[in-house]
Amino acid sequence: MPIFKKDPLQIIAFQSYGTDSHFYARGRALEDESIDLEAKSTWQLIVNSWKRFGTDEIKNVGLNLKLANNKVLKATTDHKGYFRIEANLEDLKALTNEEGWLFFELSYNDVNIKRNIQNQNRFPGELLIPSSKAQFGVASDIDDTILHTGVVSLLKWRLIYNSLFKSAKSRIPLEGSVDFFHKLHRGASGENANPIFYVSHSPWNLYRYLELFLKQNDFPKGPILLRSVSEALKKKQQGEKPQKQKEILNLLKTYPDLPFILIGDSGEHDPDIYMEIADEFPNRILAIYLRSVKHKKKMLRVKSIVDSYKTIPILLVKNSQQAIEHARQNGFIA
Known part of the structure; x- marks a missing residue:
């Protein structure tokens, strides 16, 4: 039995943007350091800052991105755990809500990765496709x-x-x-x-x-x-x-x-x-x-x-x- 328990994995999808025909998403695959965003004590804030910059990235790993219409896009993280997914698709606006946000789901595509079972290997993401009513x-x-x-x-x-x-x-x-x-x-x-x-x-x-x-x-x-x-x-x-x-x-x-x-x-x-x-x-x-x-x-x-x-x-x-x-x-x- 290992002395130190390994942190679970996560995928952070950065809010991005696209058009009706162009999908563009970015994010990062990391170990989940369980940063307490509600923390108030000085010590905990210092710990949080250390965790933010002392990241354990999941590098060179394959990811799946699933859209609401069941279309699946693929990506591979780089040596710092970052990923970028771009694709020319059709009728993406049909997948957005009234404010223009398109929701998708990310997952690790390696079935042998066992450290993310708690959240069932499903991580949310979203990108904005501006409304046709937008003035600027x-x-x-x-x-x-x-x-x-x-x-x-x-x-x-x-x-x-x-x-x-x-x-x-x-x-x-x-x-x-x-x-x-x-x-x-x-x-x-x-x-x-x-x-x-x-x-x-x-x-x-x-x-x-x-x-x-x-x-x-x-x-x-x-x-x-x-x-x-x-x-x-x-x-x-x-x-x-x-x-x-x-x-x-x-x-x-x-x-x-x-x-x-x-x-x-x-x-x-x-x-x-x-x-x-x-x-x-x-x-x-x-x-x-x-x-x-x-x-x-x-x-x-x-x-x-x-x-x-x-x-x-x-x-x-x-x-x-x-x-x-x-x-x-x-x-x-x-």
């Missing part, structure tokens, strides 16, 4: 845009502290951001169901943490698009785009008939990334909203480039109400 899409940053993280603090100490020592349920969204996002989701008609995509440079290890934060604070449900730790640490080749920029460009490519509103903050690279995207797709970006951060030097730089930018409307806002008023004046919301 929204691509929003998370850090210091809707969630105060302290990303501009000295040596990012506040970002580290908040991520390690605060639970998702104790984090408070920036004032007015939930109301603003619901107004954008409902759109000018009140029933547009405009898709919201949460795009961040945070690692996938924080996926469930951020998912709980968004759900706990009643943000509109939407795909959460992050990056791997290896992508964050990798030295970029000359001319290579940041991961956040790649994700937004892929959204524009996936939905060629859907304009977008971009939301971020003035603390890091959002202004530069968003303006470069707007220069490349001036007819696809309706507006850019940048939340001001408390950093004098960064604000002076951003204000100087925003003031001289004429391609599309770009607004530096101190609070969500300013963004709501602008969006209403421009017919984006009711």
